[in-house]
Amino acid sequence: MITRLFRRLIWSVVTLLGTVLLTFFLLNAVPGDVARVIAGSKASPDVIKEIHAKYHLDDPVWQRFALYLNQLAHGDLGHSYVTDQPVAEALLTRLPTTIALTALAVVMWVALAVPLGALTARFRDSWFDRSTLVVATVSLSLPAFWLARMMQYWFAYKLGWFPIGFFRSFRDLLLPAASLAILFVGYYARLIHTNMVEVLDSPYIRAARAKGASETRVLFKHALRNAMIPVITILGMDVAGLLGGVLFVENVFALPGIGTLAVQSVFNLDPPVIMGTVLFSAILVVGANWAVDLLYGWIDPRIKSAS
Amino acid sequence: MPLLEIRNLQIDFGHGLKALRAVDGVALSLEPGKTLGLVGESGSGKSVTALAIARLLACPPAVYAGGEILLAGRDVLRLRAAELRQIRGGLVSYVFQEPGASLNPVFRIGGQIKEALQLHRPEAATDAEVIRLLKLVGIPAPETRMKSYPHELSGGMQQRVMIAMALAPQPKLLVADEPTTALDVTIQAQIIELLAQLRQQLGMAILLITHNLGIVGDIADDVAVMYAGQIVEQGPAHDLLQRPLHPYTQALMKSVPTLAADAERLTTISGQVPRLGAFPTGCRFHPRCPVARPECSQAPPPLAEVEPRRWVRCPYWNSPSLKA
Numbered sequence: 364m365i366t367r368l369f370r371r372l373i374w375s376v377v378t379l380l381g382t383v384l385l386t387f388f389l390l391n392a393v394p395g396d397v398a399r400v401i402a403g404s405k406a407s408p409d410v411i412k413e414i415h416a417k418y419h420l421d422d423p424v425w426q427r428f429a430l431y432l433n434q435l436a437h438g439d440l441g442h443s444y445v446t447d448q449p450v451a452e453a454l455l456t457r458l459p460t461t462i463a464l465t466a467l468a469v470v471m472w473v474a475l476a477v478p479l480g481a482l483t484a485r486f487r488d489s490w491f492d493r494s495t496l497v498v499a500t501v502s503l504s505l506p507a508f509w510l511a512r513m514m515q516y517w518f519a520y521k522l523g524w525f526p527i528g529f530f531r532s533f534r535d536l537l538l539p540a541a542s543l544a545i546l547f548v549g550y551y552a553r554l555i556h557t558n559m560v561e562v563l564d565s566p567y568i569r570a571a572r573a574k575g576a577s578e579t580r581v582l583f584k585h586a587l588r589n590a591m592i593p594v595i596t597i598l599g600m601d602v603a604g605l606l607g608g609v610l611f612v613e614n615v616f617a618l619p620g621i622g623t624l625a626v627q628s629v630f631n632l633d634p635p636v637i638m639g640t641v642l643f644s645a646i647l648v649v650g651a652n653w654a655v656d657l658l659y660g661w662i663d664p665r666i667k668s669a670s
Numbered sequence: 671m672p673l674l675e676i677r678n679l680q681i682d683f684g685h686g687l688k689a690l691r692a693v694d695g696v697a698l699s700l701e702p703g704k705t706l707g708l709v710g711e712s713g714s715g716k717s718v719t720a721l722a723i724a725r726l727l728a729c730p731p732a733v734y735a736g737g738e739i740l741l742a743g744r745d746v747l748r749l750r751a752a753e754l755r756q757i758r759g760g761l762v763s764y765v766f767q768e769p770g771a772s773l774n775p776v777f778r779i780g781g782q783i784k785e786a787l788q789l790h791r792p793e794a795a796t797d798a799e800v801i802r803l804l805k806l807v808g809i810p811a812p813e814t815r816m817k818s819y820p821h822e823l824s825g826g827m828q829q830r831v832m833i834a835m836a837l838a839p840q841p842k843l844l845v846a847d848e849p850t851t852a853l854d855v856t857i858q859a860q861i862i863e864l865l866a867q868l869r870q871q872l873g874m875a876i877l878l879i880t881h882n883l884g885i886v887g888d889i890a891d892d893v894a895v896m897y898a899g900q901i902v903e904q905g906p907a908h909d910l911l912q913r914p915l916h917p918y919t920q921a922l923m924k925s926v927p928t929l930a931a932d933a934e935r936l937t938t939i940s941g942q943v944p945r946l947g948a949f950p951t952g953c954r955f956h957p958r959c960p961v962a963r964p965e966c967s968q969a970p971p972p973l974a975e976v977e978p979r980r981w982v983r984c985p986y987w988n989s990p991s992l993k994a
Contacts, residue, residue: 565771566766566767566768566771566772567771567772567773567774567775569721569726569766569772570764570766570772570773570774570832571774572726572758573724573726573758573759573763573764573766574758574759574763574785574786574789574835575755575756575757575758575759575760575786575789575790575839576755576785576789577755578751585774588776589774589775589776592776662776663775663776664775664776664819664821665775665819665821
C-alpha cells in the first residue's frame, strides 16, 4: 500500500511537471511580443526594452523556464502582466464560483442519471427505456456552447425564469449548472443502465430476492452499489475534465470563475495567468485520480485487499 | 398436510409458438421435517423446478404455464408481490450453487445475515443473533468473521454463511440447489453433514437438488429423478438407490464411480441430454435407453405407481432384460 501510494505520488509530480513544461514551451512559440501587449501599441522602444528586461523576455527559453520552475518551487505563480494581480490570488478569488457551479452540475446529473439508469435497467425494453435512450442520445450529442446559449435565450431572456448572467446568489447558478448537467445526464444514464443490466443478472441479486427483499431494495441497495463501481472512475475523470465545459458556460453566463479567467488570459496573451489556469486544471485531473482511488476502496472492498 | 405440494407444474421459456417447455407436469410432495432429493443431469429441469417454489424465475423469459405450487396450503403462483416477499426467506429459504457469487461482494457478511433477520424477524436483528447463527453453521471466531467481506472467506466458509443467512428467518423449508457442486470434495462432505445435522436440530424440511447420487443417499428420505423436464422415477431413497427400476436411474447408478471396481474407464450414459424444445416423441429417454423397443418412440409413458410408494415412468420396468 505504501509503495503504491509512493509510486502514485511520483507519477502525479511527473504529470504536473510535464504539463508545465509543455505549456511553457507552447506559449513561447506563440507569435507576438508580450511587451507590446503589456505597454500597448503606442509605447516607445525604450519602454518596450525596459519591459523586456524586467520580465527577462530576452533570456534563452530554458533559462526562463528554470526561473519559472524556481518560482513555482517557492509557491509563487507570478503576477498577471496585464493587471499585475498575483495569479494565485486571481485563481483563489474565482475558485468558489467554479467549484459551486461544478458541484451543482455534478449533483444534478448524478441525481438524475442514477434513478434513470436503474429504472431503465429494471424495465428493460419498455417504452420508458426506449424513450430514455432517445433523449439520452440527444443529450450527449449537444455541444456545450450551443446548449448554454439556447438555455440562456429561452429560460432567461424569453421566459424570464432565471437571471441572464452574473453571480449574485445561488439562483444564478441553476441555469448554467443545468446546461452542464444536461450534457452529461444522458451519457451517465446509459452508463449506469448498462452496468445495472449486468449486475441484475448476477446470482447475488437472485439471492437477495430469495431472501424476501423488495424490488426497490434489490435495485437501490443490492444492485446500485455494484453497478456504480465502474461509473466512479469515469465520473472522476469527467469531473476533472469538466473545466472544458465550464469554460463555455461561465463565459456565456458571465460568471466570474476560472473558466472566464482562462479565456481572458488567452485573449490578453497573459502568460503567467495562462500557465496558472493550465496548472490548475492539471492539478484537478491529478486530484480527481486520487479521489477515485480512495472512493474505489470504499465502494468496492475487494480492491482494498488486492492492492 | 404436506409442507410443499407441487401439482402438475408446467414451466415454459418464451411465449406462444416459440415456447419451450422446461418443466412438464412435475408433481412432488414434501412433509415437514423430511428431506427430498431431486436428481437429474444438467438441463433436466430440476433447478427450474426448485426456483419456481418461491417464484424466483425471471419472467420473461420464464412463464408459469400451469399447475400449482402449494406451500403450507397456499398456491405460490397466485400470491401477490407483498405476500410473496413474506414467503421468500420466511417460509422457504435458498442455498445456491456458487456461494462466492451468491453473496453480495460489497457488503459485510454480518450485514447480509442481519438483513435476512430484519426482513423476517426484526426483533432478532442483533449482532448477538448473527453470531449465534454463524456459530450454528460452524464458523470459527464469528465475532470477527461477521465483519469480513465475502471474498475474504474460502468457498466452504462462504457456503456456511449462505446457510446461516438462509436459516436466519427460521424457514420451514430449505431449498439447497446444488449446494456442494462448486466446492471441493472434502468440503462437500462437511456441508452435507452440516445440512443433515441442522435438519435434526431445527426440524426443517430440505429439498436437495443435485446431480450427485452419493449425496442423496447420505441425507434424503425420498428421491425423485428428473429427465428432460419430467419425473421418471420416485420413491424412498434407500429402496430406490438399492433397486432402481427406471432404465435411466439404473444408468445413472452405473455411472457413479466406485473405488471397488477396477474398471479402466468410467461408465457413461450413451448419447446426450436432449436439448430444450427437441425432446424425442414417446418416451423421452428412448434414444439413449439400452433396452428401448420400437413402441417406446410412439406413446409417452405415464408415471405409474408400480409398487407401494414406488413410481416409475416406464411400462417395461418389470421386464427380464431390465432386471439383469
